[in-house]
Amino acid sequence: MIPVPEALSRVLALAHAPRPEILPLDRAADRVLLEPATARLTQPPFDAAAMDGYALRRADGDGPLRVIGEAAAGHPWRGQVQPGSAIRIFTGAPVPEGYDCVAMQENVTRDGDEIRIHTLSPNDNIRLRGNDFAAGDVIAAGRHLGAPDIGLLAAMNVPQVTVAARPRVAIMAGGDELVRPGTDPADGQIICSNDLAIAALAQEAGAEVTILPIARDTEASLRDNFSTAQGSDLIVTIGGASVGDHDLIGKVTGDLGMERAFYKLAMRPGKPLMAGRLGDGAMLGLPGNPVSAIVCGILFMQPLIRRMQGLPARHLTRRARLAHPVRAEGERQHYLRARLSEGDDLPRIDPFGDQDSARLGLMAQADALLIRPAGDPARNAGDVVEYIPLGGDF
Numbered sequence: 001m002i003p004v005p006e007a008l009s010r011v012l013a014l015a016h017a018p019r020p021e022i023l024p025l026d027r028a029a030d031r032v033l034l035e036p037a038t039a040r041l042t043q044p045p046f047d048a049a050a051m052d053g054y055a056l057r058r059a060d061g062d063g064p065l066r067v068i069g070e071a072a073a074g075h076p077w078r079g080q081v082q083p084g085s086a087i088r089i090f091t092g093a094p095v096p097e098g099y100d101c102v103a104m105q106e107n108v109t110r111d112g113d114e115i116r117i118h119t120l121s122p123n124d125n126i127r128l129r130g131n132d133f134a135a136g137d138v139i140a141a142g143r144h145l146g147a148p149d150i151g152l153l154a155a156m157n158v159p160q161v162t163v164a165a166r167p168r169v170a171i172m173a174g175g176d177e178l179v180r181p182g183t184d185p186a187d188g189q190i191i192c193s194n195d196l197a198i199a200a201l202a203q204e205a206g207a208e209v210t211i212l213p214i215a216r217d218t219e220a221s222l223r224d225n226f227s228t229a230q231g232s233d234l235i236v237t238i239g240g241a242s243v244g245d246h247d248l249i250g251k252v253t254g255d256l257g258m259e260r261a262f263y264k265l266a267m268r269p270g271k272p273l274m275a276g277r278l279g280d281g282a283m284l285g286l287p288g289n290p291v292s293a294i295v296c297g298i299l300f301m302q303p304l305i306r307r308m309q310g311l312p313a314r315h316l317t318r319r320a321r322l323a324h325p326v327r328a329e330g331e332r333q334h335y336l337r338a339r340l341s342e343g344d345d346l347p348r349i350d351p352f353g354d355q356d357s358a359r360l361g362l363m364a365q366a367d368a369l370l371i372r373p374a375g376d377p378a379r380n381a382g383d384v385v386e387y388i389p390l391g392g393d394f
């Protein structure tokens with residue numbers, strides 16, 4: 001059994017370098033920029049009115065001023081500046097040369113072609129050319145593109161970007177007892193839930209997911225599924241990882257030539273986790289117990305998928321105070337499903353009394369994984385502990 005941090009390092013070492021993909025902006029949100037993007041123009045491209053009103057010269061004072069033209073967004077005024085004059089102007093219009101201020105129309109009285117200004121604010125109400133960005137400004141590679149970045153790239157006149165491709169992840173549940181949701185289970189059968197939960201985690205981390213047919217507990221069925229999954233960046237199996245007579249994942253992946261990075265780690269839940277390199281891709285073998293599969297998916301699979309896109313891959317841990325005492329831990333690092341609530345200085349964390357790794361209902365109620373290091377002594381209520389928030393803080 002290897003310790004969790006070492007297992008994570010070995011899993012992350014399985015990641016291929018991010019693969020480039022060129023995408024138009026309408027498909028680039030939530031992707032990671034792999035090549036820097038350079039602004040192709042300056043924004044605003046001209047000094048622009050920030051308010052609807054009148055462009056004027058401060059030197060002319062309160063007026064009266066004669067309105068000699070109009071400028072609207074997309075319709076510049078092309079005349080010559082004159083002393084004692086104003087230009088009717090609308091937000092976004094180029095401020096004609098020679099005028100140095102825009103008076104808001106609320107602060108102006110107009111009578112025919114004549115205006116008087118009652119309050120001239122100290123603000124010019126002009127957005128100077130280039131005050132947002134200039135041609136040649138760069139968005140650096142590595143940026144995880146959010147909605148404002150997409151808007152910025154568009155404004156920079158960059159219609160497409162080179163981003164990290166979504167890692168292709170094939171997910172394979174196995175077990176003779178499993179049937180698809182929506183069917184009536186026969187005697188001894190249960191509904192296959194793990195592959196859907198793990199697929200959701202993989203998608204959350206940015207993967208493009210294929211869910212494979214449920215493998216039966218035979219070597220032939222597993223081999224069929226592995227051959228369908230060829231070409232994936234990552235194959236994730238769920239179940240069949242332990243030591244029972246029907247736990248065949250280790251045997252079949254071994255026969256297929258998997259270079260194993262490790263099998264079994266000092267962790268609860270999730271001891272029988274397996275990882276390695278299979279062909280050109282990575283392979284993770286998650287344990288079958290539904291909570292174990294999800295916890296391993298969060299702790300190992302999501303970081304691996306993020307690393308394949310050049311994203312930060314290690315979870316951020318936070319601190320909380322125990323809501324009640326907990327007993328000493330054994331030789332495995334323990335991740336306890338827990339609920340958070342508001343506390344005085346730090347949040348309070350309340351691990352569930354039942355940590356059965358088959359209870360999906362409790363997993364779904366948890367909003368944190370409380371981390372208890374291997375060999376941690378008993379702790380009291382109020383002691384400070386570390387946790388991983390569920391919902392993906394990296």
Ligand SMILES: Nc1nc2c(c(=O)[nH]1)N[C@H]1C(S)=C(S)[C@@H](COP(=O)(O)OP(=O)(O)OC[C@H]3O[C@@H](n4cnc5c(N)ncnc54)[C@H](O)[C@@H]3O)O[C@H]1N2
Nearest residue numbers: 173191192193194195239240241242247287288289290292
């Ligand atoms: N003698 C030992 N037995 C077990 C050990 C051990 O060390 N020695 N480890 C236990 C631990 S810890 C775990 S975790 C499980 C993991 O075993 P497997 O990965 O081989 O999982 P399965 O046996 O295939 O299934 C376990 C459990 O989960 C249910 N399951 C499996 N797949 C799904 C699915 N896709 N959807 C819903 N439920 C699923 C399955 O029916 C079993 O109840 O081994 C312990 N045993």
Ligand code: MOO
Nearest residue numbers: 269270271292357
């Ligand atoms: O991983 Mo088993 O992971 O403790 O239920």
